[in-house]
Each structure stands twice: as structure tokens, then as C-alpha cells.
Amino acid sequence: VYNYETLKVIKCFEGHSDFIRSLTVHPILPYVLSASDDKLIKLWNWQEDWVNVQVFEGHNHYVMQVLFSPKDTNTFASASLDGTIKIWNLDSNWPQSTLEGHKEGVNCLEYFGDGHKLVSGGDDKVIKIWDLQNKLCLQTLKGHKHNVTTVCSHPTIPVIISGSEDNFVRV
Numbered sequence: 001v002y003n004y005e006t007l008k009v010i011k012c013f014e015g016h017s018d019f020i021r022s023l024t025v026h027p028i029l030p031y032v033l034s035a036s037d038d039k040l041i042k043l044w045n046w047q048e049d050w051v052n053v054q055v056f057e058g059h060n061h062y063v064m065q066v067l068f069s070p071k072d073t074n075t076f077a078s079a080s081l082d083g084t085i086k087i088w089n090l091d092s093n094w095p096q097s098t099l100e101g102h103k104e105g106v107n108c109l110e111y112f113g114d115g116h117k118l119v120s121g122g123d124d125k126v127i128k129i130w131d132l133q134n135k136l137c138l139q140t141l142k143g144h145k146h147n148v149t150t151v152c153s154h155p156t157i158p159v160i161i162s163g164s165e166d167n168f169v170r171v
Helices: none
Strands: 020-025 031-036 041-045 051-056 064-070 075-079 085-091 095-098 106-112 115-123 127-131 136-141 148-154 159-162
Touching: 031 064, 051 136, 064 106, 075 106, 075 115, 085 106, 115 148, 136 148
Parallel strands: 020 064, 106 148
Antiparallel strands: 020 031, 031 041, 041 051, 064 075, 075 085, 085 095, 106 115, 115 127, 127 136, 148 159
16 A cells, blocks of 8 residues: 555555455445455555455355445445446445356446446456346347456446457447
8 A cells, every 4th residue: 555645665464365356445334445366345444544445255156346336335336257246235245235247257346327227247258237126137238359458437428348358448
């Protein structure tokens, strides 16, 4: 952990037993989530000297990304190479729900729109749009020739942008 003003290391610690794939900062509380190839998601509290306050279990393969919900900051989503997206609540170590629909691993995700939708990209070369209230896939977007590695959306314009190992950005 670095202070970006002084460029000095604040804290260094081993957080997982395998590669760390994603970090996300809670928008209000002093928390950071980490996702790892050890199949775990961990919650860290920086006000308590970066103590690990919770471990979330439920994925069967590498966890590629975690992201707090902009609509409900007690909720977060995770993408995994087990082919699932899981929705979690900070009150439980186990997932609230699982979104299934990708035929291969899920690499990336992002909340968008009113915060009740999620977009994901996977090794199956597709992007999926999810309705989180009804836990349904609303749309599958095709076009990439290789794994989709990143997705994002514009905050006000109805645009989803994806990047892939095929070297293309699609809008």
C-alpha cells in the first residue's frame, strides 16, 4: 500500500496464498476487497492496520474481479473462471446469489445504468448484460474473436465498451 503523495510504502503484507487479481475500495467504509487465484475474496480494514476482517468463499476457480455496488455499498459482485458471477453481502461469508450463463470463465464485470444491472465479459468471447433484481441475463453481445478481458460503461450514455485478447475495443 502506497501513499501517492509521498510515494512511500505504508504497508506491505501477504494477503493471499496465490496471485491477487483484483482490488476494490469501499466508497464509504475503510475497507478494501481483494480477489485471488486461491478462490477467495478477502475484506481488509485499513483503520485497523489492514487486518483481514472477513473471508468470502464460494467460487471453484480463480476470482478475477470484485466490485462494490454503487447502488448498495453493502453489496459486491465477483467474476470467476468457474464461469459464474456471484453477488455478495458484507453480512455473510457466502454468496447471496449466483449468475450463470457464461460458457467459460468470467474475467470482468461492471455495474451500470441504475446500479441494478451488471455487464460481464468472459473467455467464451461474449459480453452479457444482467438484470440483478430478477437475476436474469438480458442480452448476450457477440463479436470478439478471443477472451473478453475488460468491460466498462459510460455513466450517462447507453454505451458498453469492451476489450479483448483479439486486440479490439468494441463499443
